[in-house]
Amino acid sequence: MNFKFQVPPAPPSVGTGAVWRAGSSFKFPVLCVILFSVILFHIKPVLAEMTPKEVLSKADEARGNVEGVEWEIKIESVENDRTQKRTLRIKARDFNSLAEFLSPPKVKGRKLLMIDRNMWFIKPGLKKPVPISPRQKLMGGASNGDIASTNYAGDYDATLVSEDTVNGEPCLLFNLVAHTKKVTYDRIRYWISRDRLIGVKAEFFTVSGKMFKSATFEYENSILIHGKPKPFVSKMVITDAVVKGNITTMRYGKVKIKKIPDSTFNLNLLVR
């Protein structure tokens, strides 16, 4: 699935920021038109030349799929009127991640190591790492796969379905179908911002085609990739499709782009 998709039309609001005022010279609106044209002709071909996979790769970057990143996630889950909280420190690189549970004390010291699709769970006091499946739930609506960096570009075949808006933001709506059975979700409807190239909304489906949860994303964090600031996920809100009141909120903070060495993901060195 490596086709080029059609250039979506520019949103109607674009270009209306410059207001001509009586008595002012024509220079300002003219400049705006020129600037707009430059931006339009500069951006449009870039977006037009991107395959869905490339668009997804860009969106993946903003959800941790970079060379090396460390962040903290505060998870708050409301499930059947019960609220649970966890704080985790995540170290991630490529498709590998190590999650260390920081609080509450009852779970402090637990570790979850993910090397591609292989996952191990380590409990303090129990020195033997236990291999676990990606399906095992982390907490509330969050699966183990949700705390790791996202690799939708590698795991799914993407088709551009249509254009849509999410909270007024123009988005490209992709239909993602897993090309491997090893992923947490079989099918995802994924809204990627046209302008920012980041995922802003997702709906997750079971094999039978039934939606079982949806998520929205915010990107208040910023990271430097090749010296350039890029938006980075700051909040993910997962809502259960069946019981609407079951909501899991993941807040991402203390984001550091740093070199994460191989030894971080090595079981021989991890268990102490």
Next chain:
Amino acid sequence: MRNKILFIIWLLSWPTVSMAQGSNSVMEKAVKKDSTQLRNELSEGLEYSLRFLTFGTYQKIADSSQNPNNDFFQISRYSTALDLRPDLRLNFRRLDLSAKPRMNLEWNVWEDGVRDGDTDWDDDWFVNEWLARIQVTESVFISYGRENLQWGPSSLFSPSNPFFRDNGRSNPKREVPGMDFFRLVWLPKMSWTISFIANVDEGRQGFPYYEFDKTYALKLDFSGQESYASVILSHQESDRNRLGVFGGWTATDALLIYGEGTISRGSNALYPKKTDNPFGATMEEIDDKDTSLKGTILAGGSYTLEIGPTLTIEYVHNGPGYSDGEANAYYRLRQEASDAYYLADPIQGLSKLTLSQTADPKLRLLRRNYIMLQYHQNDIRDVLNLTFRWTHNIDDSSGQFISIVDFFAGDHTQIFFIGGVNSGSGDTEFGTILEHHCMIGVEYTF
């Protein structure tokens, strides 16, 4: 040359000199910056936790020839304990230091055998594990310390591990005593790890019936996209080479398939052999010089249901285990030794020697075929962890049921219950030592 020497002297005396030059504000700032950075590094690298456990246990001793009237093992009926378990760790630049000092106070009550009515207080202060590790290069690590080295995907036991018989999973509240290891770990690539491991001292592990022998191992680990595998070549002094393997595959989002095994030429296990002694047989290493391959294979899989629980099944074929004929001879010999336990020496001495050999015939599992079924679910409504495990000895039809229940009462307090029921007569594997046992306690994490 002179300049170099002066530079080295300046470098060595720099902290002192710079402290003395109070008026030199640049130097002062640099020292301050350095010491602040050092403090930050140390505080960032320091991790600690403290757990406090108190628990009581009850054990119903089985009526078996291995433990006549409980006079051989002398197992207490009741016990209560108080444990303090701090875990300390400092990660500073290339150095990693950790220590797990322990305090254990225990009170035991006996109601069976020669110690019936006896009570005993015991206090134990020790370091169960400690480690000093240095990162020599980005990919080479050298460590020495007292460790509990565990690996492999299986739940029941880890045949590929030449060092530890107990993987700690039947009772997670009892810490496996550490042994002393030197380790060199090399990561040539992300997917590959090569380790040289030398087990140089028994540490806190007890070897009541045999001498400790040093063991050396070379371990090669591979981790792929959805699978992993390891090969362990080991040699035990005064014994033989062993080849251990384990591997796993994340078959789907919910299904894991794995295997583990070990193979060696011959075996140092003890088997009953007919002799002219008063019991008619002795326990001997009859396969010691045998060059045929003997192995243990474990195959397993686990499946996580949509609603949460994970179901696990494991099958073990234990090649060196006893056949029906060998098992009959073993139990016959054990009964003879048990019957002679209260006779005068030298028969009693022979009885004790025989029972110590039958208690640990150097086999991790006594028979050849086993199956294990397990139900496990973590964080049920954020307050409950459940594990139920049934292990069945297919050859003698004995079994063991273990339940591990953790209930969280708040963010710090955990109430736990670990219970076990063994089925089978005294002349079966799981019916040999305990009929049933339970442990109830509270763990508080600060």
